[in-house]
Amino acid sequence: MTIGLNGFKAMGRRSIHSIICAIPLLILFTPARLTAAGTDPRLAQLLQQGEDAEGAGNLDEALARYQEALKINPASPVTQSKLAAVYFQRKDYEQTLVYCDHLLAANPHDADAARLAGMAAYQLNRYTPATKYLQTALAAQPHDSQLHYWLGMTLYALLDARHALDEFYRARLSNPKDTEVLYMIGKIHWEMCRQAWEEMVRVDPDSVRVKQMVAEQDEIRNLFPEAIAKYQEIIQQQPNAPGFHYALGKLYLHIDKFPEAAEAFQAELKVDPHSPLGNYGLAEVAFEQQDLPAALESANRAIEAKPDFGDAYVLRGRIELGMGDKQKAEETLEHAATLSPSDASLFFVLGRVYTDLGKRDLAAKAYARYQELKGEQEKEIQVAR
Numbered sequence: 538m539t540i541g542l543n544g545f546k547a548m549g550r551r552s553i554h555s556i557i558c559a560i561p562l563l564i565l566f567t568p569a570r571l572t573a574a575g576t577d578p579r580l581a582q583l584l585q586q587g588e589d590a591e592g593a594g595n596l597d598e599a600l601a602r603y604q605e606a607l608k609i610n611p612a613s614p615v616t617q618s619k620l621a622a623v624y625f626q627r628k629d630y631e632q633t634l635v636y637c638d639h640l641l642a643a644n645p646h647d648a649d650a651a652r653l654a655g656m657a658a659y660q661l662n663r664y665t666p667a668t669k670y671l672q673t674a675l676a677a678q679p680h681d682s683q684l685h686y687w688l689g690m691t692l693y694a695l696l697d698a699r700h701a702l703d704e705f706y707r708a709r710l711s712n713p714k715d716t717e718v719l720y721m722i723g724k725i726h727w728e729m730c731r732q733a734w735e736e737m738v739r740v741d742p743d744s745v746r747v748k749q750m751v752a753e754q755d756e757i758r759n760l761f762p763e764a765i766a767k768y769q770e771i772i773q774q775q776p777n778a779p780g781f782h783y784a785l786g787k788l789y790l791h792i793d794k795f796p797e798a799a800e801a802f803q804a805e806l807k808v809d810p811h812s813p814l815g816n817y818g819l820a821e822v823a824f825e826q827q828d829l830p831a832a833l834e835s836a837n838r839a840i841e842a843k844p845d846f847g848d849a850y851v852l853r854g855r856i857e858l859g860m861g862d863k864q865k866a867e868e869t870l871e872h873a874a875t876l877s878p879s880d881a882s883l884f885f886v887l888g889r890v891y892t893d894l895g896k897r898d899l900a901a902k903a904y905a906r907y908q909e910l911k912g913e914q915e916k917e918i919q920v921a922r
Contacts, residue, residue, distance in 0.1 A: 580609045587619060599623050614640055621653055630657040648677035652684060659691050667691045682711035686718055698725050745771050761792050783814040790821055798822050813843035820852055832856045847877030855886055866890050881910035
């Protein structure tokens, strides 16, 4: 897999910086350790002075005080932990590892030291030891989303994208709105898709699937004549393969070639007489041509073949509304909302039905949901551009 590693190193450093700013590294270390400084008054004084300097952002002063404290008790875990944290903030990852390794030598299961060591090793491009450190931390804190994130980043750097993806999904369980995690999940899936496509082209450039991939890309780019031509090639190659006649019909429908679209959907039904997509396509054609009884018949057949077909229920609701049966349309569209809760157009039509039935409060909610979903879709389109 091709990896833009320098870019991800930079992203990783920005992420670490955000963690440091949001959560002082002091809290990485447990209260029990922080009370383990003993009763030596000079040691306690130096630690307090170091904490005060650290809180004021004076890392040089904090480092000096902690180094003095370490001379009093070289084996003090609390002092070593504070030094590791300060060195990490100063981006001196070598020294961070020195003190984390001291802590882990004394306590191999020290999750806080292992966490910091893992992130420091990652920054030094030492991915194999970073993996071991982070796995040690996760053994004690298996639900920590940040640990799963950093292990995912480390595995990705080691070219183990598959297991990295597992870690990012585990991180997402605890923090589903973390955009860093979502970005990495999307990036890895996209890279895997691209690799699969490239492999398809190498293995059999004239295969139906390669042509389908090209046709789908043409459709995304609004190159409808090119996509139509490619699907026609596919159908000539495999006339009895399901799905391709429907895909061709959708393209004809998109450019308002209704007779051609109907012919394609009928061909889909010849391949599979119970195809919900073939019946749904015929319903769309009939609806566009305002043949509402025929549209309703085909929509019902699509639903009969696939009872959870949300789009078919939406279309049937629109047909029923067009036929003047507002009560039936309300019932159908409300059921459609349970099957296709992210369909913006559905809530617009439902708002219209509620308005016609005098249900103003429900209409207002439906229109509000429509605006919300429409806004989300527009944001997605802007990002895609």
